[in-house]
Amino acid sequence: MPRNSLFHNKLTTLFLILITGLLACSYPKEENLTEVLVIGEGTGATTAAIQSARSGAKTTLVTPISWLGGMMTAAGVSATDGNHQLPAGLWGEFRDSLRKHYGGADSLFTGWVSNTMFEPKVGDYYWKQIAAREENLTIIYNTSFKTVIREFGLWTGHFENENGGQTISARIVIDGTDLGDVVAKAGATYDIGMDSQSETGEAMAPEKGNEIIQDLTYAAILKDYGKGVDKTISKPIGYDASQFFCACQQNCQDTTVTTTVHPCETMLNYGKLPNDKYMINWPLKGNDYYANIIEKTAEERKAILAKAKNKTLQFIYYIQTELGYKNLGIATDEFPTKDGLPLMPYHREGRRIHGLVQLNVNHILKPYDYTLYRTGVAVGDYPIDHHHFEYPNAPEIDFPKVPSFSIPLGALIPKNIENLIIADKAISVTNIVNGSSRLQPVITQVGQVAGLIGAFAAKSATQPKDLDVRMIQGKLLESSGYLLPFIDVKPDHPHFRSIQKVGATGLLKGHGIPYKWANQTWFYPDSTIQTAVFYDNIKTYDSRFQWTAEKEELLTIFSTIDLLFEWIKMGYGELHGDKNQMKAKVKSMLNKEDLNEFITRAELAFLLDNFINPFEHLVDMGGKWKVEKK
16 A cells, blocks of 8 residues: 555544544533423423423423423412413413312402412422423523524523533423523524514504514512501612502592503402412503513613512502502512512513414404414413503504414424424514413413424424424323313313314314403304304315205204215215114214204214314314315
8 A cells, every 4th residue: 555545544534533522522412412402481481391291202491590480470470361261281280289279269269350369489389399290301490591503403502500501402492481582592583572564464553563562560479467567668769659649549640541540459459369468560550661671681681670670669669658558568488589579570572483374363353264273272362462551652553352262383383493492472473462372371381382392393303393283283182282262162071172173173163252351262062053054164174065955954963974974985084884883873972862853063073073083184384284185
């Protein structure tokens, strides 16, 4: 062998050894590897981590605080808004824990703003109890997120705590931050503030978009220390009593105030919690504070939030001095903070990703005019509620009254970033919809779905955008989740899953109505159905069907069997015997002898699910049929 070739081979070998060494040093060590990495302090971060681990994925949650539960615990907003009649998934599981702790549902109805009110520390305790049951879950507390980068086909998060820096790598990363901070560091595109009409097609949106967001709040928990006890705090910096004069009726002389001014006791009882405590989260001349800190640095955020805290202390001082409630002091047995205030502020709004789909208010107002309802994975019933009391120049928006709604699966997945999922308020909704989707029970579900997506994407080495919508929905139903917000069909209904699955095909539709502060969608499980109406729904499901019927004609069990038999012969479901055998099976399934009875909508959903299984008609992330039946 020539001398120069020998030298070249040695050099090549040395180069390969060097490169291998460098790769070994830079590739994540096993102890820094996980399958799903959840980052953030939000409510959705907690439920995403729990569900990911519960679904079999090795999961690590990194949070900058020492509590779980996000806005409903660490931010002190422990009067939950909405979903009282929709106990979906982990939201229902958590609420059941509270009911057992306090002695029943009625014991949580202590104030007038919510049916579920509890002490924040109790909420944190039960979220930690639920999390502790998951062997696949590791939680790293008090650790700040710095950045995230993609390398070697993995996401690597960089963090800092009192022990120094730390890196954790995973195939899937889930953003569970309150403001969508991971989204920004990962390079996903997003919106901030109000959208324009031309962007969203929402007629009530402003003509021109802007970056005005909702007010944030540093909530507080006050405690009644007893008659004659003076718990008045030191006078806060910049205190001016007049800014709070119309928080309640006492001292309110402003005739230009257009909102309802309540008696002061009513104001306090708004957020009354068990054990003589009061949540102070009052928007009307109270402790709301306007600041858009989304794109600020950590230090800038800290300085601005100090002013928000001071506003809350001023309001507390006003309650104690001007209103005379000196016995109400900051609860020292709630938060592990020096000032007794929550561990974090209550952010109503942050970044909103550009997702595979975007939910706008038109989809909520008329869900069956679109197809996104077929991909529903979380439900909400709260009205559109925006806080702009501290930013009076915000454009006026005439928020429409909406029925209850579903969050589509594609809203949790960014358009152009691989293996990133959203678990909190940064989902792909419009600014207007955010006013309904941001509430605690909805985000609890959003996080749970993010955990499901993350676990199955990681375990199957599949991009989240390529996961089967129906598979995720099916797994969600196994966890008592909801696809559609049917108020009159609870998870303990014998046909709950069938009704949810058939509802997600449009073969049987719900009827939505706005209703006060708890909007509704009714399925009417015990009602009958007109044959003509059902045939129209079938045509939307499969255009081959062109059957007609008289409008007054009602579907019977017998005519349903005829329909199912013909349907199966067209290639749906599986035929088990002849029509007589089908009749016998239906009698057994429904425990009915008279097949001439009118069939109920619940019974129809049950038979459709078992004989035809229309849920197998797959949809894409937009709810379009993947394969049209021929």
